[in-house]
Amino acid sequence: MNDTELHEFYLETVRQLRRRGVLCAITSGLACVHYNVAETTKDCDLLCHPDSFGALLEVLSTLERDGHQCRYRGNLSPPLDARWHRGGWTSHFTWGHGPTAVTLDVFGRALRGSTPWEHDISGLFISQHVVAEMKRTNRDKDWPFISLLGEQLLEAGDPRGWLHLFDAEMLARLARRHDCPDELMLRRPVLRLAKQGDSRLRVALQAERRFWEELDRLRIEVLRRALRPYLVAVARAAISDSASLSEQHAVRIRCAETSLAQSPLLEYGLERHLADAREATAQLVRPEALEWLPDVTPNFSFLAP
Amino acid sequence: MNAPFKINPIRGRALSHAKAVARRFHEQAFGEELARVNLDFTLAERLEYLNWMRDTVRRSGRELPPSHSVAWLLEVEKEVEAEEAKKA
Numbered sequence: 001m002n003d004t005e006l007h008e009f010y011l012e013t014v015r016q017l018r019r020r021g022v023l024c025a026i027t028s029g030l031a032c033v034h035y036n037v038a039e040t041t042k043d044c045d046l047l048c049h050p051d052s053f054g055a056l057l058e059v060l061s062t063l064e065r066d067g068h069q070c071r072y073r074g075n076l077s078p079p080l081d082a083r084w085h086r087g088g089w090t091s092h093f094t095w096g097h098g099p100t101a102v103t104l105d106v107f108g109r110a111l112r113g114s115t116p117w118e119h120d121i122s123g124l125f126i127s128q129h130v131v132a133e134m135k136r137t138n139r140d141k142d143w144p145f146i147s148l149l150g151e152q153l154l155e156a157g158d159p160r161g162w163l164h165l166f167d168a169e170m171l172a173r174l175a176r177r178h179d180c181p182d183e184l185m186l187r188r189p190v191l192r193l194a195k196q197g198d199s200r201l202r203v204a205l206q207a208e209r210r211f212w213e214e215l216d217r218l219r220i221e222v223l224r225r226a227l228r229p230y231l232v233a234v235a236r237a238a239i240s241d242s243a244s245l246s247e248q249h250a251v252r253i254r255c256a257e258t259s260l261a262q263s264p265l266l267e268y269g270l271e272r273h274l275a276d277a278r279e280a281t282a283q284l285v286r287p288e289a290l291e292w293l294p295d296v297t298p299n300f301s302f303l304a305p
Numbered sequence: 306m307n308a309p310f311k312i313n314p315i316r317g318r319a320l321s322h323a324k325a326v327a328r329r330f331h332e333q334a335f336g337e338e339l340a341r342v343n344l345d346f347t348l349a350e351r352l353e354y355l356n357w358m359r360d361t362v363r364r365s366g367r368e369l370p371p372s373h374s375v376a377w378l379l380e381v382e383k384e385v386e387a388e389e390a391k392k393a
Contacts (some may be wrong), residue, residue, distance in 0.1 A: 152327075
């Protein structure tokens with residue numbers, strides 16, 4: 001299957017899910033390609049409402065690719081179950097093995113999403129706003145995409161684009177010519193610097209990006225610790241290659257119930273997590289830049305039960 | 306479903322200005338070639354170009370990086386497998 005056929009396979013899967021009443025939308029790399037920002041990833045990231053997980057699992061059980069049945073990916077995937085997705089876990093599926101495998105990554109909650117993603121869908125894709133929030137990772141390659149999605153939102157008249165401009169030159173140029181709502185400047189203090197033409201903008205933007213990167217790095221650290229016992233449990237369960245997807249699912253649920261914390265980040269403490277990230281950022285940036293960091297609490301509302 | 310903050314789209318000279326800023330950023334962040342792919346190609350042309358890019362990566366013997374949500378899981382899986390093998 002070439003990549004164009006693969007792209008169509010993902011789109012058709014979402015159409016099929018929608019016909020079954022599943023609330024879902026494509027996000028991340030494939031959404032970027034859709035929004036004219038080319039990403040080389042061939043993986044599909046899918047946002048799916050946890051109430052629809054049963055229907056999604058049924059559809060995946062029937063979907064074949066190049067003669068391969070859908071399977072959970074390796075031992076690493078948490079189960080497709082609302083109890084764990086509410087805590088920020090994701091589930092991962094594959095058709096086939098090796099470099100030619102077709103993969104699907106499922107998110108029940110939009111990580112770092114500040115508003116419910118279900119209200120922000122455009123066709124088969126999630127909006128640029130949600131994609132841009134989800135892309136605030138600790139990977140360098142994600143950041144130019146965020147700024148471009150922000151610019152597109154502004155072009156379309158959606159002021160939330162101001163929340164996603166991380167390039168100093170682009171932000172300064174746009175701020176000189178276009179209005180930015182006061183409430184967004186309160187939420188994201190660097191916007192005020194841009195509006196005022198303040199020379200500290202570049203330093204403040206670097207600090208803000210570092211802060212998001214540290215939040216992601218530390219989140220992964222917490223989840224890594226929680227995942228290890230589950231991985232051991234799934235490996236020891238030695239699920240047969242011939243097991244159906246529903247059998248694999250049942251084993252993973254049993255393993256998760258005994259070995260996988262449902263919401264490790266909430267258990268760790270959200271305020272503690274934010275304070276850790278702030279402290280880690282303080283080691284990397286000029287102290288005065290810390291006063292321009294945004295309030296990221298809304299971006300963790302996805303963890304609410 | 307519409308975005309909750311929708312207001313009037315930018316038009317006229319303001320839109321031209323925003324587009325010019327975006328193109329300049331595309332060129333700086335990704336290079337002139339990808340700027341053309343993103344801004345001047347149709348979706349079908351863009352997909353074809355991405356196919357070519359991925360094929361080139363594969364033919365050179367390199368692997369495409371996994372998505373962010375999976376990359377760290379793969380690392381932990383390898384670590385745990387190595388630890389279990391050592392114990393065994």
